[in-house]
Amino acid sequence: MSAQHPIISITGSSGAGTTSVKAIFELIFRRENIVAAYVEGDAFHRYDRTEMKARIAEEEVKYNNHFSHFNPEANELDILAEVFEEYGRTGRGRTRTYLHDDQEAAPFGQPAGTFSPWRDFEPSDLLFYEGLHGCAVTETANLAKLADLKIGVVPVINLEWIQKIHRDRASRGYSTEAVMDTILRRMPDYVRYITPQFSETHINFQRVPVVDTSNPFVARWIPTPDESMLVIRFADPRGIDFPYLLSMIGDSFMSRANTIVMPGNKLDLAMQLILTPLILQLVERKRRGSWKDG
Numbered sequence: 001m002s003a004q005h006p007i008i009s010i011t012g013s014s015g016a017g018t019t020s021v022k023a024i025f026e027l028i029f030r031r032e033n034i035v036a037a038y039v040e041g042d043a044f045h046r047y048d049r050t051e052m053k054a055r056i057a058e059e060e061v062k063y064n065n066h067f068s069h070f071n072p073e074a075n076e077l078d079i080l081a082e083v084f085e086e087y088g089r090t091g092r093g094r095t096r097t098y099l100h101d102d103q104e105a106a107p108f109g110q111p112a113g114t115f116s117p118w119r120d121f122e123p124s125d126l127l128f129y130e131g132l133h134g135c136a137v138t139e140t141a142n143l144a145k146l147a148d149l150k151i152g153v154v155p156v157i158n159l160e161w162i163q164k165i166h167r168d169r170a171s172r173g174y175s176t177e178a179v180m181d182t183i184l185r186r187m188p189d190y191v192r193y194i195t196p197q198f199s200e201t202h203i204n205f206q207r208v209p210v211v212d213t214s215n216p217f218v219a220r221w222i223p224t225p226d227e228s229m230l231v232i233r234f235a236d237p238r239g240i241d242f243p244y245l246l247s248m249i250g251d252s253f254m255s256r257a258n259t260i261v262m263p264g265n266k267l268d269l270a271m272q273l274i275l276t277p278l279i280l281q282l283v284e285r286k287r288r289g290s291w292k293d294g
Helices: 018-031 049-061 077-090 102-108 157-172 176-199 242-248 264-293
Strands: 007-011 036-040 126-131 149-153 203-209 228-234 253-256 259-263
Touching (some): 007 077, 018 036, 018 149, 077 126, 157 203, 203 264, 228 264, 242 253, 242 259, 242 264, 259 264
Parallel strands (some): 007 126, 036 126, 149 203
Antiparallel strands (some): 203 228, 253 259
């Protein structure tokens, strides 16, 4: 954690909706004239697409049918922790991009499924991470202790699967069966390495559908925000102005002392009301520190 160079970490599984949440943060950054250095979790996979397929095949020979990108061994978490640590200390660092498809890969003249060259961060007010392991804690890397604001994006599991199936079929050309195989292969690593991170976050945003999602593998549509409720849990509710939030967000209510519930279509408004003051606190703390140093 760093007063001078704050780090915001958004953590969620594949299909959880972290990309949509990132768009809301980008809106806040533009409105408040905040410059962010962006890090995508995919950039810190250990293997490119071809190498990952080979590694999975190797593990299957060893009767391990569950090796996945959720596993720390499939990622460079030590390097990611070094990036967090260096940024928090100096405001500098580097990242790269995982090129998912031909469109992303074309500007680099590389095939899809590879990594772009490493590049240094431009000058920035804060670092913004979005990916699978923003709050990961392993024997050699502790990302959770290095981030200043930690957000979990955690739809209920069947909704997460529906979102993943529809995304992977539409944007990556996978069949439903292929996505199902991926979900099954990842399940042990999901339990071991993804879910524990949501106990490390400051705030979790969880979307809960109010329509039948009992068989996510045959769902024809993703439940809409109007067909969902949003559960927002605060690890430490002290300092959160719940009466203000309840007055500003229609049909919201408190389910626990640290949890507010509202219609799913209020996500954008809720995130802006909740997160804008927290982001501004980080930036103001940074600027106060810079003024003192000057």
